[in-house]
Amino acid sequence: MTRRHHFHLDHAGHSVSVTVQTGHGAAVVVLVDGKETGYVKLSGDRPVTVAVELPTDPPSQAVVRVTPGPDAPHCVLEAPGAEPQVMPPRAY
Template sequence: MSRRHHFHIDHLGHSVSTTVQTGHTVVVEILVDGKETGYARTRGDRPVTVPVELPTDPPTAVSVRVTPGPREPSCRLIATADGEPQVMAPRAY
């Protein structure tokens, strides 16, 4: 049975939202300031890292690391400059 999970964080003045649809195939969609900038698929509980850019001047490269399970998924934003992961807060939609 598939289920959608939503996560969010504000980073460098930009909104980063992630939707994780769990099930046999996991689908990850990433929005930056409301625009889809990243997409990935994985199977089962395999973690996936999706690179995205924040629209700063110059653009800032970051990654979103999604761990789908085995229970509830989790998301972390990884800033390429310092590599320090930040937990993305779950959101109920």
């Protein structure tokens, strides 16, 4: 059964949203300010890292670490100059 889990965090004035789709066609999609900046297909319950670019001046690199299961997914945003931040679930 396919299920989508949504996470959201505001960081450095930018909106970072993650959708983790489990089940058939499992994947992670990362949006920064509403634009898709990262996509990774999932393979089982293995954690994945999705590299993204934040549109700061100058642009900065960040990563979203996703642990898809076996229960509910878990997402952490790691950006330069900031402590890793757990991304809270978002009801959509």
